[in-house]
Amino acid sequence: MKKLLFFLPLLLSTNLFAQEHAWVYLKDKPSEATYIASPLTMLSQRALDRRTKQGISLDNKDVPIEASYYNQIKSATGITVLGKSKWLNAIHVIGQINDINNLNTSFTFIDRIDFANRSLNAKGTVNFKKQKQVLNNHKSKFQSGKPTYNYGDATNQIEMLGGDFLHENGYTGAGIHIAVIDAGFPNVNTLGAFSGLRKNNQILGGYDFVNRSTNFYTGNSHGTHVLSDIAAYKENDFIGTAPDASFYLFRTEDAASETPLEETLWVEAAERSDSLGVDIINTSLGYTTFDNSNYNYSYSDMNGETTFITRGAEIGSSRGMLLVTSAGNSGNSPWKYISAPADANSVFTVGAVNSVETIASFSSYGPTADGRVKPDVLGQGQNVYIVNYISGSNALSNGTSFSSPVMTGVIACFWQAFPNKTNMEIMDIVRKSADRYSNPTDQYGYGVPDFEAAFNVTLSADEFELDGFSIFPNPAGDNLTINIANSNIQDYRILIYNILGKEVLKFHNTQTNVINVSSLNGGIYLLSLSNGNSKKVIKLIKR
Template structure:
């Protein structure tokens, strides 16, 4: 069966053994050709498509009937296939989230507060709680409202203050943080009218780590670009109404990628309640929620595929396939999920680029230093390994990639450094060879190693319980101390002091010899031996 399917570019995806039915995946462009070929094979009884049955699923959330936007984007039909996944969190870069809200508390994972530089992510404004509920309020819990991706966790990242302002610097930091945590869906319902290289660089970093970023178009009814929505590699979302028209407040322009409901959106509010909100701030997380459904349905997809599926599965609302009000159209959850389920992984054969940026070639180093490596890949870098003279030295999974090298533990010599980067598809790229010379002043230990047994003197008498104490000193430091009783090792300490409790109660009368031996960091040793009597 596998050989037959492989010859047609298909693959087994499941089996119902008792009725001998196989589920297979087929490249979309070859669907009809494969169906026809397999139907003519005498070993196959029938071939049919894996048809979709719709239940018209309605969640039991008490205020779901007031959420007009969810049926509008075909979310209930999409939920028959997926409701999100715990492995596909959504980062909400905003004012925080009410951690006690009954429709959100169970869906929150640890985030970060970039205003206070701590882990307190309580909502300081109220905006973030409403945004989070639009994307991923807990669904089917007999409480409040439903979120688009109710089974996807929410990571709150606080950058918007109580006065409704955020800096580009904090937005950029939050994007990088989410990407470094492996979050692949990021929502930013904030924006400004000034272009920023800082924002674009942060977007590129997150995109290269595999994240899809969504941002509101803003609410000034203008075609002026707002950022980060208008940044490259960000999905800019405009707002639609219940009649599938552009909301009067929504921005528009040729920088818009897609549209989603954004007028009179019932969602969660700070303090445990619910309210209706207007704005592209809600179109964006609704779209991010659909993206989470896409990735939940097919985790193998790249961020580029997720965005492509979103835009190509949208319902066109303009007079052309793409226009300046709706982009490629209004999001459609069901069509997006169906497309995701049938999508084959986008084969990645491009190696990541990698270079050692510090130290420079043909330089001399000493002491401790940091080896810095730059690495990039269009699908995201998985890890970077550093090799010293062909031997694996260490690996780093987080950008910026750096390696601490204490050269004092190595001989003065010339060493070759090479970095290897791996992308998420397993492709690897290798840097050029960096040759460095290690030149450290070699410390010669000429001082005497002194060992002192301070608790007993030679020839002393002992009682029933003795505490043996000893110390050692040396110019280069003590690495280890050992205590022997009549030649038998009794205690080892990896410092310059040694204590040992000696139970002598059952010992017979006579002489006992114990020795304390110490070793310095240069490998020298010293010893003191005494004899005591009972």
Template sequence: MGNKQLIWIIGLLGVQATAWAQTDRYVAFFSDKTGTPYTTDAPEAFLSERALARRSVQAIEVTEADLPVNPEYVTAITDLGAAVYYTSRWMNAAMFEGTREQREAVLELDMVDSIWYVAGGGLNARPERENKPPMSEYARPETNQRNAAQNELLGIPSLHGQGYTGDGVLIAVFDGGFLGVDEASGFQHLHDNKQIVQTYDFVGNRVYPYGYDQHGTRVLSTMASFITSGADTLYLGAAYEAQYILCVTEDVPVEYRLEEFNWLFGAELADSAGADIIHSSLGYSDFFTDRSMDYSPADMDGITTIIARSAQFAADRGILVVTSAGNSGGSSWNVLTSPADVPDVLAVGAISFDGSPANFTSRGLSLNPVKPDVSAWGVAAVLVNSLGGISEANGTSYSAPQVAGLAAGLWQAFPELSAQELIDIIRQSGDRFTDPDTLVGYGVPNFIRAQRLVVTGLGEDRFPELSVYPNPNAGNTLTIELPADFQGGELQVIVFSTTGSRVSTESVPVTGKSLIVNTEGWETGSYFLRIESDQKIGWARVVKP
């Protein structure tokens, strides 16, 4: 075997001899991609047109790391009687199930560098649908939009009001199951409009994702649900017109390193399909079924865990990765869970309705980098359950997808942005951007602040908002009230549409405490004004009805 490694992430002491025939699951890492029929010159063989377009917009090249595993290497494993379920382009690896004898034979193959043991037993066989609790436990009549305040916090009504509902954005959601999403009325529009474009269950090795658990259902609802009663809207997800890929990567009853690899396989599927955003309210720390797989807080460094490396691979390919910070606050663990530790991943903490940090939200390890990045409503978060009822639950699991929905709308509004530019804008739109901490990060992001930053370049609180009237402005003139440091001299007034187009630029001498701007000819809509003096820069937002 030479220098080859068999890496056990589990102790084997005490295993009885009869266990020799038992199959377990492993990941084999290959030494190279020599002989692969795939090339970087023909990426359309393994990446969709949409995936290539995402990379082109962000000037990201296809490299050898993107090439699929050599099919002959996979065949060499299956020829030994082992079952190969998934392969990884980015880690040049294959996940297989086999006996210990087969494992040893795989390790002897020339192209295999090492093998990791990742889970005990064979592939889980799961029922199509688990039993549901009686409807009476959840359903109750609703008379208004239950998540209105939750949405307002992030500026979602303004986002939707300008027509940004996630349309054209593809979001991949990874979780432990999406129970009821195929039947509950709050998700029916996703099926009617063919907004669920792909599904896969990496736990059960099947396409069907609508079983197991309703955690993913609740998570998805904050982005995608749409419930009406007559003319009333009862629930409105932040990105209810986005397209979705649903992947089951988490095996809820147990916890093995395999689930991190499932996340990797899902990320590669999302990449190939052209997903813009990956959202997962999943985190890994020290709760593995086999305790020898546990991580330590020191491992939350953005590079050690399998899921951290996987998330970075996705981020490097122009995908915006949004994840929950974790619910370990106040526990012996206390700090965030992986992949929230990755600097290029948007990690979301939780606050209560009054803006205070949730006592359970996981803490960042330091302010370099700031983690969590931002926070959203996660105490008594309003969501839709597997029976279609509107309910409440606590957790960063439910604050994070709200931010993913906000990101989808922002990307629809400004498709020229790269994933990292979008992350930076969301961070800078936080209400604590100038004073971050390890509880809420940069605070609560907001669409209007983010939009102002993109359009005018002014996002921080040190740029004052100036008072303007009348606003809404139905006439032909607008008065800007000028603080003392804007009076005297000359002001430059730049008017932008909300998409960032410059409507006008005018230099105006100032002789008093106010300034009149001509709004004749402005079309219906919202506008941002950037007002510059020699000493100061301010801004205003105007609505033209």
């Protein structure tokens, strides 16, 4: 019996190698009107709320693949269905070349078929290959209230970005939902570093797309290490960049192989994330080569519109999610460039620096093949700390695999501070705060962002000037004096919000210019004074 278990994988591998991967694209979605009329059959209320907040309408891409089409292809001779994407209206199949080509003549609802081996496609047909980037510095395929925190070993990687400023002002990722799409999450359900997540129900769910299993605490340890940089909490020893965020954990990467299917599984996970109302996706994976070299990508394919995963990522961003991904670890290799989906225009691509903000030599280069600046920004990815998935102790590692989640967590905290910003606005603000924004380079991109500066600039930009209005003292004690020098202001309202955006005090046309704020706890608040269509927002500090 043991002998059979040794030989069976070899036989399966030989059989699959003789088959080809292909994407079957469908012409339409006959049930579109029915689904669009009933949005909750496609998306959760949280997902719909995210769309509403960002002014994004439902469209054809939100509609599931037509079930009858899927079932007919699944039943076709010689065809095995491995995955599907509603966003791209495509079904991922494997089979003999003739059997796959026969689908075109058998079914009128097929628009086109793209083989992963582009030499098998008709001239001019778009197709996808993959070369998986080494996204750890060693040879692997992954990219790799007002509290005062003692970050322990994580101090430098957090303070470099100004994440400590956001934390100290109460922004720790609370209310932000993050999906981590990776290669596995072993021991996240047992390690002490994640006990807070488990106790506070911050792990909202997950799925193993590789095995089609609800047990996502399996697979390669890479995902556990990535998650630790965002979510781990070991008091006075190690703290992630967004310890109060909530998480979905999705496994799409099979560490034992390199096949085009992993791109499709990633898109499936991104679609699941969208439907659940996820705000941010972290992807510490990248693709440029496969086990079968016929599927390999070239640099010219890193143009933001060729690979399956990149096109899926673009659609994910158009749904209002903010996608953060590793640039890649090929800076020292002949390839040298970023990988997919890091080439996507609307994805936030993160390269790596060391502890003193010098570029890590392994950090992949831009620009994209069509000349756009990539990476977008940089975080610490050389000698960066993670939590080891076996021992639970802190360990040094290298790779853009880890600069990406470090950045993801700080972005989550920043978006918590400015929840009404769109995903595109958040990315633009962060880019502009980076130290090389005015002079980006191929490997540095726009450089290392400063989230404290971004916070202050954004807060100021969100203030609408109302002439003749001021408050003092600020910081305030029990009483606050409102000075309204403009005699034209006859009807006004004052609202005070806490850092979570909850209204805590309200005053309307007070008879005195002194208001009592003694009921407020010490901390940072936003005070809004409005008069008709004009208003001013001021940061109020309560002692």
